[in-house]
Amino acid sequence: MTSNFDIIVIGARCAGSPTAMLLARRGYRVLLVDAATFPSDTLSTHVVQPLAVERLARWGLLQRLQATGCPAIDTYAFDFGPFTIEGRPGTPEAPLAYCPRRTVLDKLLIDAAVEAGAEVREAFVVERILIENGRVVGIRGHGRDGVSVSELAQVVIGADGRHSSVAVAVSAERYHERPPLLCGYYSYFSGLPMNGRFETYVRPLRGFAAAETHDGLTMVVAGWPFAEFEANKADLERHFLAAIGLVPAFAERLRGAKREARIAGTTIPNFFRKPYGAGWALVGDAGYNKDPITAQGINDAFRDAERCATALDEALSGARSFDDALGDYQRERDEQVLPMYDFTCQLASLAPPSADMVALLGAVHGNRQAMDGFVQMNAGTLSPARFLSPENVGAIFAAARAA
Numbered sequence: 001m002t003s004n005f006d007i008i009v010i011g012a013r014c015a016g017s018p019t020a021m022l023l024a025r026r027g028y029r030v031l032l033v034d035a036a037t038f039p040s041d042t043l044s045t046h047v048v049q050p051l052a053v054e055r056l057a058r059w060g061l062l063q064r065l066q067a068t069g070c071p072a073i074d075t076y077a078f079d080f081g082p083f084t085i086e087g088r089p090g091t092p093e094a095p096l097a098y099c100p101r102r103t104v105l106d107k108l109l110i111d112a113a114v115e116a117g118a119e120v121r122e123a124f125v126v127e128r129i130l131i132e133n134g135r136v137v138g139i140r141g142h143g144r145d146g147v148s149v150s151e152l153a154q155v156v157i158g159a160d161g162r163h164s165s166v167a168v169a170v171s172a173e174r175y176h177e178r179p180p181l182l183c184g185y186y187s188y189f190s191g192l193p194m195n196g197r198f199e200t201y202v203r204p205l206r207g208f209a210a211a212e213t214h215d216g217l218t219m220v221v222a223g224w225p226f227a228e229f230e231a232n233k234a235d236l237e238r239h240f241l242a243a244i245g246l247v248p249a250f251a252e253r254l255r256g257a258k259r260e261a262r263i264a265g266t267t268i269p270n271f272f273r274k275p276y277g278a279g280w281a282l283v284g285d286a287g288y289n290k291d292p293i294t295a296q297g298i299n300d301a302f303r304d305a306e307r308c309a310t311a312l313d314e315a316l317s318g319a320r321s322f323d324d325a326l327g328d329y330q331r332e333r334d335e336q337v338l339p340m341y342d343f344t345c346q347l348a349s350l351a352p353p354s355a356d357m358v359a360l361l362g363a364v365h366g367n368r369q370a371m372d373g374f375v376q377m378n379a380g381t382l383s384p385a386r387f388l389s390p391e392n393v394g395a396i397f398a399a400a401r402a403a
């Protein structure tokens, strides 16, 4: 069998388009397919953290995002009721976050893949992953005309989200599994300016957050425990507004605003998948899924795209064996994200903070460097393993005692 393509990527959003772009830029013959057409929305809020923004800059795409008029975010504020911890989410090199509509971001990414030379087929539904002698060799699917075609490649990449057909076809091993913890629901409001701030409010068994996006709109997302998923879904508006009502000052700001879209949302499970095997690899949600409370999905998808493209280049160019190169991709992913995964699952439980955490938050409050560190941990800029290390925590308490 001869392959028409070096790589086929299924899914053309945050994970798939950058993966296809980076491989096409290295000269590989890439086919990128998606059942959707672009621009189109997807069920997701869309805070793009500073490290993801840094990746957009590295790929030459940040100016394009800025040219869409998306407001920059330079401050995150976490309001715990008695006090607020507020700081800078990024680094000097990557100080800003953005909250672009997925209609805008995903279109920008797929256009960049086309520009890089990838062949892109929108409205193309993959029906089957082709496997021969235990090795993935291609896909079978159809475009708008409904006629089924097969395409072959050396490697098929599943960038096809958490229900990944590639992962299902190869029975990719799942690990570190945790059940759904939280349900998140969001909508868009006009007349709710945020002035460069991403605000999060934490209350018992409730949390909500707001960030400004395109077209003068502000995205507001509220969450409650998964245990209330069934009971609350019949009246989302009431529960959404009740959560916000726990913070009267924000509720007052919302009363002066106008809701411009329906309330949408969902709940998702938490798990890792082994992201490679004979003839296949996974990037983005297909390989690693977690509650969106820490808004890490887009940055994780971008990181996978860079790392997986490098590993595949090493393997396809013969510099390293496929298993060595992709094995490192998996190891590095897991090492980097595990502390954030644990932190995310802890936050998503909406359990009251431990006495130690309450004491730490009290010591962080008012200490500029520690507040920036806390905010950077929540943004994924600084690993929770570093911020919560005994040395750093000890230094924060020492500074509080000395103050």
Ligand SMILES: Cc1cc2nc3c(=O)[nH]c(=O)nc-3n(C[C@H](O)[C@H](O)[C@H](O)COP(=O)(O)OP(=O)(O)OC[C@H]3O[C@@H](n4cnc5c(N)ncnc54)[C@H](O)[C@@H]3O)c2cc1C
Pocket: 010, 011, 012, 013, 014, 015, 016, 033, 034, 035, 036, 042, 043, 044, 045, 046, 047, 048, 049, 124, 125, 126, 127, 159, 160, 161, 162, 165, 184, 265, 266, 268, 283, 284, 285, 286, 292, 295, 296, 297, 298, 299, 301
């Ligand atoms: C409620 C909610 C809020 C979130 N908020 C944030 C946030 O603020 N910040 C953040 O960083 N992340 C957030 N996330 C997570 C983020 O949405 C995901 O991590 C991100 O979209 C993953 O991108 P992806 O490209 O891996 O997958 P997806 O965005 O799921 O894209 C998969 C693509 O694959 C295509 N596809 C699937 N199957 C097939 C097939 N058989 N044939 C052809 N095409 C196929 C689909 O059409 C789709 O376009 C949120 C998620 C949810 C659910």
